[in-house]
Amino acid sequence: MKIKGIVLILVVAMLLVCFAGCGKESASEPVSSVPSAAANEEDGQNPVMNIIGSYMDRASQRAIMDIQCEGNDGGSVVISWAGSAFEQAVWEFSGTWDEETHSIRYSNCRKAIRTYDESGTMTESVEYENGTGAIFVQDDYTITWQDDQENAGENCVFEFNVIDADAAEG
16 A cells, blocks of 8 residues: 555656646747757857758749758858759858857858869869858848858848659659
């Protein structure tokens, strides 16, 4: 009987812990649309983790932006813009997350033009290095791009590129 009593007390205690937060009205609390870095510092997560993935420019649908985490608070970005089936411009840069502006600023951009021949062999010519600019995460999680060298991102609005698994299988 003593073991049954202990088990009963443990079960009741576990239920109390599970239901302790059930009465709160969390739906009415304001939620920031872009997660704060302060919350991420507590759990050790790089704040760029909230935006990693592939994005497509909604206007041209030829520009793709890929974002990955780098270090504790940085991100690396590659933007590929198809000029034709045989040519693409590629911008590669990295920078640190800025919580105030919800952006990644960079000063190390490398732009190259990649050309492919009929056999698939690629040649690359570098147009510049050490370019500057930033990407900005908007409230709706779209991303805009400020390219200081040639204003390439002027009309770009990148949306998360959701891959439909059924469509991808063909």
